[in-house]
Amino acid sequence: MTLDISKIRQDFPILEREIRPGVKLVYLDSTATSQKPVSVLAAMDEFYRHSNANIHRGVHVLAEESTAMYENAREAIARFIHAKSPRQIIYTRNTTESINLVAYSWGRANLKNNDLVILTEMEHHSNLVPWHILAAEKGIRLEFIPVDDQGLLDLDVYRNLLSQGPKLVSFTHMSNVLGTINPAADIIKLAHEAGALALLDGAQSVPHFKIDVQALDVDFMAFSAHKMVGPTGIGALYGKTELLEAMPPFLGGGDMIKEVKLRSFRPNDLPYKFEAGTPAIAEAIGFGAAVKYLEGLGMDAIAAHEQEMITYALERLEEIPGVKVFGPVAEKKGGVAAFTLTGVHPHDVAQILDSLGVAVRAGHHCAQPLHEKYNIPATSRASFYLYNTREEIDALVNGIYKVKEYFG
């Protein structure tokens, strides 16, 4: 099945926007955050207009409705990643908070001085800094699976590291800079054989291709709604039930308790144990609408479309003299093209593209160590999602030629 992109684009009103008079938006920054379809906007709007109440404790109609909508969204998200139970889906603010939850709760309870955590050189800062903090606090050791010149992980080094008896392997499913899709199932299987748990950063994979957490046998997975046509302010942590149950709570407060005495508390059951305080209710409902939207199109069709986009983009970008695209060949990556243009700083590239309505990102994309590895301070990054077209890639390429004219 292929997607009808022009029909899909009608679902995203922002794509009609003129950035300045006569200049239409070409949005190539979905890796940072995706645009939102009307069904997601409507779900949140409808909640506020019609059902808004705080969840769980109320017995009035609005509270009942709000609670049901909030929990239905959780079920939809669980189904979307093929979790056994919605109780394994913990709402967080985003991927970053999900990873921090594991580091603070599981990490503090289970890691001690000299324990090894394996990460990779292509991690987003959100999967580095929580472990740096734990290293400073507990003296855990960090080792990194290196990235080779093509942007692929060196699994031989990984196998060697595994012989040191790591406690956790935490890695990104897809790089937000190189676009590399890592062989998650193999990495997780090897981790388990070595007695380690595996945490998957799904920020860039869950939005773009079908994920089955049971087939992957992953222990934890973090992802954000805003990168998968949902709202900001909501994300999720998936975890294996027995792990989540054994973990101490993260934040303390209302909703996460079963019983509170003046000097003690008993934590609530899953998933509420990890959801302290009034959550982002409307956003959770928007998250539910987002996964339904993606399911309606079909994740395989979305992945196929993005593969077509990146194949075409690489072909066009590589024909431009002075452009260097980072990361592996199209078949091994998702819809991300981070590039440099000789003699022009990525900020200037992005600025001139912006004048043509083409929105790309410039900087280190929260992956500074990776940029250091490749000896570049920054890249420009174009990224593609279900609503992007070949014409938009042409606009990007024409824009880069314009940049060259300016700086020629």
Add this chain to the structure above:
Amino acid sequence: MDDLYREIIIEHYKNPSYRGHLDPNDISFADNNPLCGDHIEINLRVDDRGSVSDARFDGHGCAISQASADLLIESVIGKSLEEIKHLNKQDILNLLGIELGPVRLKCALLSLKVLKAGVYGLGSASDDLLE
């Protein structure tokens, strides 16, 4: 757009007049823009009356950050350290002759922050120095 990349900016970016180092120097300071990794170093020579007798900058970054550094360094030669302490955001915008949004403003102002932190003898270039 044509505004933002006015010829003067492209010219100062491509052919800066004051890129380099002074050795010896009286004041030397460097810092980064953490957002985008732009880097600026400034070297100043100061005479007995407290005026800048010579100045240079070095670093890397976008056209806006490097051109504004070149223009700023050009403008401070002959100025007293007291005068430099009073330079602010608007002085940089006047030198560049353009309006800038909040993101690019950071690029344009990096050299001023570094210069003032050096003149004040501070450990890092903070935003407080721009007022």
